[in-house]
Amino acid sequence: MADENETAPNPVADQPKPVTPSLAEAREGLPTGEHHTPSPEELKARGRRNIAIALAVAGFVLLVYLTTFFRLAENLQAAGGAS
């Protein structure tokens, strides 16, 4: 009887390992045995996304700079007019 139990298939253990890493593995940066080689199309799209992010950040910095500039100019003008 004991031998029969040992050879019986285990539905949990026999399942293939999921290809998606668990959140814990991914967060800890542990090797998962996975590998993906980006295609030229993916690399091109990634490059364009990176450029767009860089332009967006630079654009926002410019917006804050301009806001500061106009605010300062307005306040200096007001101070000049008051004195």
Added chain:
Amino acid sequence: MTDTHQAAFGETPPHLTALPADYAALLKPRVMSLSIFTALVGMVAAPGSVANWGLAILSVIAIALGAGASAALNMWWDSDIDGRMARTAGRPIPTGKVPAAEAFALGIVLSALSVWLLALSGGYLAALLLAVTIGFYVVVYSMLLKRRTPQNIVIGGAAGALPPVVGYAAVTGAAPLEAWLLFALIFMWTPPHFWALGLVKREDYEAAGIPMMPNVKGDSRTRLEILIYSVLLVAGAPLIALSAMAGQVYLAASIALGAEFLRRAYRLYQSADNNGAGGLFGFSIFYLFALFLALLVEHWGGLHG
């Protein structure tokens, strides 16, 4: 070694080849342009000339970013039903071009940055009103009302009506009753505009399970409600000419265009097969654009008040 994506999906997942334009589409550029336009008119129609155009333009950009942020958050929340509607199935999340979590992150970051930028350029009241606009659109309209009641777009229309008030507040630091007249104009315009679309896209909304007026109350009742709101809109629009914001050009435009709006709404009311719903939807966009353009022309031409 296994190739994760090949193993999991069999082919390259769409988000790996997503382009900046796919992320830009999350911001609903066409809706954004209407917010920019109405906010700009709110600024120009405010009493006195715009003192600092540099700050005013920066405020308009902040309002546009806020509108885009709320659109991204709306697409994140509605990604499940967008995929079931022909009109929205091509949006970036249902097509898999942009993961929903990235749309959420973009919406949250843009919301914070737009409110912050407007606080710097247009003051705290304008920033508060922009934050309320974003919160109302995402939480009250998208999350609470849209899937629950046929009055969704009536109440939710407040979010779309707020940009001119935000613009007004950005250049004056105040939001008096006068500014809320522009809010009222867009608020009353929203039901006939969206219910005309609801009549045309009835099957779409049915498939997505969204309780738009035609799906819940029927076409006949919807046509009646469109007519009622159209009467209120057309009767109320010329009243803005009584304020210092508008003059004779606006008054003439609101009466002439209002008459055509009413004619189309009445014709739709009388039709048994929703004939004219598409035409009314298109005309409603032109109507609102033309009235705000009249305000803009009057102020730049010094004809108002």
